[in-house]
Amino acid sequence: MAGKDDDFGNLDVAGRTLAAVAVRPxxxxxxxxxxxxxxxxxxxxxxxxxSVMLTPGPAAPGAGLAExxxxxxxxxxxxxxxxxxxxxxxxxxxxxxxxxxxxxxxLLMALAMMLPSAVPMIRTYCEIADTAAAKGGGxxxxxxxxxxxxxxxxxxxxxxxxxxxxVNAGPVGSVAExxxxxxxxxxxxxxxLYQFSGFKDACxxxxxxxxxxxxxxxxxRPSRIFTLGMEQGLWCLGCxxxxxxxxxxxxxxxxxxxxxIALFTIVEKQVPGRLPTMAxxxxxxxxxxxxxxxxx
Numbered sequence: 001m002a003g004k005d006d007d008f009g010n011l012d013v014a015g016r017t018l019a020a021v022a023v024r025p026x027x028x029x030x031x032x033x034x035x036x037x038x039x040x041x042x043x044x045x046x047x048x049x050x051s052v053m054l055t056p057g058p059a060a061p062g063a064g065l066a067e068x069x070x071x072x073x074x075x076x077x078x079x080x081x082x083x084x085x086x087x088x089x090x091x092x093x094x095x096x097x098x099x100x101x102x103x104x105x106x107l108l109m110a111l112a113m114m115l116p117s118a119v120p121m122i123r124t125y126c127e128i129a130d131t132a133a134a135k136g137g138g139x140x141x142x143x144x145x146x147x148x149x150x151x152x153x154x155x156x157x158x159x160x161x162x163x164x165x166x167v168n169a170g171p172v173g174s175v176a177e178x179x180x181x182x183x184x185x186x187x188x189x190x191x192x193l194y195q196f197s198g199f200k201d202a203c204x205x206x207x208x209x210x211x212x213x214x215x216x217x218x219x220x221r222p223s224r225i226f227t228l229g230m231e232q233g234l235w236c237l238g239c240x241x242x243x244x245x246x247x248x249x250x251x252x253x254x255x256x257x258x259x260x261i262a263l264f265t266i267v268e269k270q271v272p273g274r275l276p277t278m279a280x281x282x283x284x285x286x287x288x289x290x291x292x293x294x295x296x
Contacts, residue, residue: 026126029142033115033122040112044258046078047105051086051253086253102164106157109247110150113262114240117269118149121210121232128214140225148229149236156237160244167248178251181295187249188288194242195281203238204277207269240265246284249291 084101122142129139167179179187194200206213210232217228243261250257268276 026130026142029122029126029146032143033119033146036111037115040108040115043078043108044112044253045255047082047085048253048255050079050082099161099165102161103154103157105252106160106164107150107154109244109252109258110153110157113258114153114236114265115150116262117207117240117265118232118236120269121207121214122146122149124210125214128211128218132218138220140220140222144222144225145229145232148226148231149233150229151226152230152233152237156241163248164252178254179248182292184249185288185292185295187245188284188291191242191245192281192284192288195277195284199238200242200277201274203235204268206235207232207239208272239269243280 081101081104084098085105122145125145126142129142132139178184213232214228217224219225219228243265246261247254247257264276264280268280
C-alpha cells in the first residue's frame with residue numbers, strides 16, 4: 001500500500017495516475033474489469049451489426065442499434081471473426097475455426113453479462129486483501145481470483161459453442177436467428193423450471209454471501225486463491241447457465257435480451273429472497289407454454 005510519501009510528485013499527470021493504480025490492487029482490478037466489460041459490449045454490438053447485415057430479417061428489440069453500427073468500418077480480422085460467429089458452416093468445413101470463434105463469442109457474452117454481477121464478490125475479496133496487506137500479512141492479487149472465475153466461464157463457453165454449432169446445423173442457419181416452435185418452447189420451459197430448483201437456490205445463496213467463503217478459505221498461496229475463484233465461478237455458473245439458454249430462444253445476437261439478462265442477474269444476486277427468481281421462472285414457463293401451444 002502507498003504511504004504518505006508516495007505521492008509520485010516528480011512524475012507527470014499520466015505517470016502519477018499509472019503509479020497510483022499500480023500500488024493499489026483494488027484500482028487495478030476495477031479498471032481492468034470495467035475495460036473488459038465495456039470492450040465486450042462494444043464487440044458484441046459490432047457482431048450484432050454484422051449479423052443484421054448478413055442475415056436480414058424482421059426487426060427485433062435492439063435491431064435499430066445494430067443497424068446504426070453496420071456502417072462503421074472495422075479491421076479485417078474482426079470481420080472474419082464476426083462472420084465465423086454469425087453464419088453457419090458445414091460441420092466438415094472450417095469447423096475448428098468456427099468452434100474457436102464461437103467459444104470466444106460466448107466468453108465475450110459471459111464477460112458482458114455475468115462479470116458485472118460478480119463485482120460484489122470481487123469487491124469483497126479486495127476489501128479482505130486490502131485489510132490483510134495493511135496488517136502486513138500479504139495477499140494474493142485479486143486478478144488471480146478473477147482468473148479462476150473466468151476459467152469456469154471459459155469452460156462453459158466451450159460447451160455453449162458446441163451447442164451453438166449443433167443448433168446451427170439444424171433448421172436455424174445463424175446465431176442471429178432464434179429457435180422456433182417446440183425447440184424454443186423447450187428452452188424456455190427448461191430455463192423456467194430451473195429457476196424453481198433447489199440447486200439454483202443453493203448456488204444463488206452462495207453468490208449472495210461471498211464473504212464467509214472468501215474469509216474462511218483465505219490463503220496467501222496463489223493456487224488456492226485461483227481455485228477459490230473457480231469455486232465462485234461454479235456457483236455463478238450454477239445460477240445463470242439456464243438463463244443463457246434463453247438466448248437461443250430469442251437469438252444469440254439479440255442485444256436487448258443480453259442487456260436484460262445481464263440486468264436481471266445483478267438484481268437477482270442483490271435482492272434478498274426468491275421473488276425475482278420465481279417471478280422470472282413463472283414468466284419463462286408461461287412464455288414457453290404459449291409457444292408450445294402455438295407450435296401444436
